[in-house]
Amino acid sequence: MSTANLEVIEAPNPIEQFLRMDRIPHIWCPGCGIGTSVNCFAHALLETKKNLDRVAVVSGIGCTGRVAGYVKLDSFHTTHGRAIPFATGLKLANPDLDVVVYSGDGDLFAIGGNHFIHAARRNMDLKVICVNNLLYAMTGGQSGPTTPATSITTTAPYGGYEPSFNLPQLADAAGAVYVARWTTFHVKQLARSMSEILNKKGFCFIEILSPCPTLYERRNRLGDGLDTMKYFKASSKIRHGAPTSEVALTKRGEITVGKFIDRDRPDHIELMNTQLRAQLGDKFVEARGLRCD
Amino acid sequence: MPSDPRGVLTGVHFLDGDQACCEGALAAGTRFAAGYPITPSTEVVERFAARIPRVGGTFVQMEDELASSIAILGAVWGGAKAFTVTSGPGFSLMMEHIGYAAMTETPCVFVNVQRGGPSTGLPTLPAQSDMMQARWGSHGDYQIIALCPNSPQECFDLAIRAFNLAEQYRVPVMFMMDECVGHMTEKVVIPQADEIEIYPRRRTKKTPDEYHAYATGDDLVPEMVHAGEGYRFHITGLTHDERGYPLMNPKSQDHLVRRLHDKILNAAGDIAMYEEEGTADADVVVVSYGITSRVARHAVELARSEGLKVGTLRLITVWPFPEKKLQKLARSARAFVVPELNLGQIVLEVERVAKGDAKTYAVTHAGGTVHRPEQILEAIREAAR
Numbered sequence: 014m015s016t017a018n019l020e021v022i023e024a025p026n027p028i029e030q031f032l033r034m035d036r037i038p039h040i041w042c043p044g045c046g047i048g049t050s051v052n053c054f055a056h057a058l059l060e061t062k063k064n065l066d067r068v069a070v071v072s073g074i075g076c077t078g079r080v081a082g083y084v085k086l087d088s089f090h091t092t093h094g095r096a097i098p099f100a101t102g103l104k105l106a107n108p109d110l111d112v113v114v115y116s117g118d119g120d121l122f123a124i125g126g127n128h129f130i131h132a133a134r135r136n137m138d139l140k141v142i143c144v145n146n147l148l149y150a151m152t153g154g155q156s157g158p159t160t161p162a163t164s165i166t167t168t169a170p171y172g173g174y175e176p177s178f179n180l181p182q183l184a185d186a187a188g189a190v191y192v193a194r195w196t197t198f199h200v201k202q203l204a205r206s207m208s209e210i211l212n213k214k215g216f217c218f219i220e221i222l223s224p225c226p227t228l229y230e231r232r233n234r235l236g237d238g239l240d241t242m243k244y245f246k247a248s249s250k251i252r253h254g255a256p257t258s259e260v261a262l263t264k265r266g267e268i269t270v271g272k273f274i275d276r277d278r279p280d281h282i283e284l285m286n287t288q289l290r291a292q293l294g295d296k297f298v299e300a301r302g303l304r305c306d
Numbered sequence: 307m308p309s310d311p312r313g314v315l316t317g318v319h320f321l322d323g324d325q326a327c328c329e330g331a332l333a334a335g336t337r338f339a340a341g342y343p344i345t346p347s348t349e350v351v352e353r354f355a356a357r358i359p360r361v362g363g364t365f366v367q368m369e370d371e372l373a374s375s376i377a378i379l380g381a382v383w384g385g386a387k388a389f390t391v392t393s394g395p396g397f398s399l400m401m402e403h404i405g406y407a408a409m410t411e412t413p414c415v416f417v418n419v420q421r422g423g424p425s426t427g428l429p430t431l432p433a434q435s436d437m438m439q440a441r442w443g444s445h446g447d448y449q450i451i452a453l454c455p456n457s458p459q460e461c462f463d464l465a466i467r468a469f470n471l472a473e474q475y476r477v478p479v480m481f482m483m484d485e486c487v488g489h490m491t492e493k494v495v496i497p498q499a500d501e502i503e504i505y506p507r508r509r510t511k512k513t514p515d516e517y518h519a520y521a522t523g524d525d526l527v528p529e530m531v532h533a534g535e536g537y538r539f540h541i542t543g544l545t546h547d548e549r550g551y552p553l554m555n556p557k558s559q560d561h562l563v564r565r566l567h568d569k570i571l572n573a574a575g576d577i578a579m580y581e582e583e584g585t586a587d588a589d590v591v592v593v594s595y596g597i598t599s600r601v602a603r604h605a606v607e608l609a610r611s612e613g614l615k616v617g618t619l620r621l622i623t624v625w626p627f628p629e630k631k632l633q634k635l636a637r638s639a640r641a642f643v644v645p646e647l648n649l650g651q652i653v654l655e656v657e658r659v660a661k662g663d664a665k666t667y668a669v670t671h672a673g674g675t676v677h678r679p680e681q682i683l684e685a686i687r688e689a690a691r
Contacts, residue, residue: 033540036551066536071380082540082552087533089383090542090552091376092406098340098373102380102388103533105364106338110384110534131369289359298312298362303337303386304532305507 028055044238046197046223057207077117094125133187154228311499324349330465337363405444432485433673588617605682645669
């Protein structure tokens, strides 16, 4: 047998085009789910054939906040909790952009919680992707607003006792037009949901339940990343359209996943333009991109 | 380049300082404002909300000052010129994003119509007690520019200047009004659009392959791109390299933070604006800014009628502090008198720069109203002794 005909085929991974490969390796731990979610996001961009020059990613601070630094798009790593109001300004200045907010549970729902509910109320055309790893990971594993009661964290060394947020219910109540939850085990469904929100107008929200083996699972003696994936697989029930009041998470309890809300209402820019045109008539000058030059 | 005529309300008007500031922002080409209501600044955004749908732009009332102060930064990266407006308590909440704007070199203007503090303080009454906060309020080392108007006409003229400086140096500019200047109504002349010079955004001509978000030339100010143009750039508040990528080590920190300092301090002479009168042979120079400069003027007239040799220096640019001017005056005059509506802020700068060459007298006031001219006169007499 001759080796002369052997050819080394170096097919690049199809998602490399979406990543800043000059920044790899990334900072995320083995077993972490954030990278998995970014993989799903890249597949959603591939699937939807979005014009990548017009997709912007805005992150806050934290482990998930680093997503903006790895995606090869116009990307903004902002301040803690303020990705949504930054994204609001970005979208209003250039409504042609698809603006994705990609951040963690502590960033979006503790320090940034007020901005989340107001952007949902306004129906600002933002796609909010939240990786929920149940605590503050970047700072070493402190309790957050999503940490299930009785969990051990560095700031709840005897177990937490505060009730946690049910994020889909919060998003639903505040007015989001699309609300889904998946785990990092559900990569196909997650990528599909991401494709759906990239093609949907208005305030869309996806919660992604993710392992944090380094800080959550280890301290709570729940095994490693693989054990968490097994838990996600065994305990998740897909219930599309489930009332969001029934999908609260508990420590290692059943996980309701699926698309809970998919509805339509006019978004902020449409409401603004409609009202101003009705009141001002010909005097209204619609702002289509606020280019200073 | 000349101003976009759509935003310029050419003519002679009778406006208060808040409204004139709004007209200045519009004349400067500002088409985005985000705000949160707070006395005594709200009239600026109220007017903007009424005017902007007829000009072509967007106003959004945000849920708090944290949100409005970063919504404007998002709007700038989306291509707009943008500003936010507030007063003391809101200014405190905005500090984080003044730092973020300085670090990411986002050109923008923060208007602070100062009222008495600390805390809720005197919502409807004047003070000048946020002058040090404007300079130092956010954490870390950085530089900003701060301007102080003393009339509605200047609220218009200097608002344009504030936006121009923000664009030229890619820095947040603090527009430090006070309740008196904000609420006093006077004649405001708005010129033709083609008579208003606008400093254009420093847009790059480089291709995405050549472009590095934070590469600079001799003036240390990088070129800008906007989202949606195919540059696929990255912006972060972390210490970063020329590409905008996080690079957190002492060398990178030193290089970046010193550049953020130097780009402003190297240009301090060009940025400095002041009004000087009668200083050549003065024994005493009264240094003031904002509304206090108008009270000081009367005090100086009274002092001169007593035969005292008194000059005035009105600071229009307060930050970067016009050190060279003050150093020169410290060598020619015997003393400085510094009245301000606080318990001694800018007087500390005067004293620092004078280095003992001239004595420095503070005329403090906790705010709520302006000085009585006699208070300043008394200090002038003492300084001239």
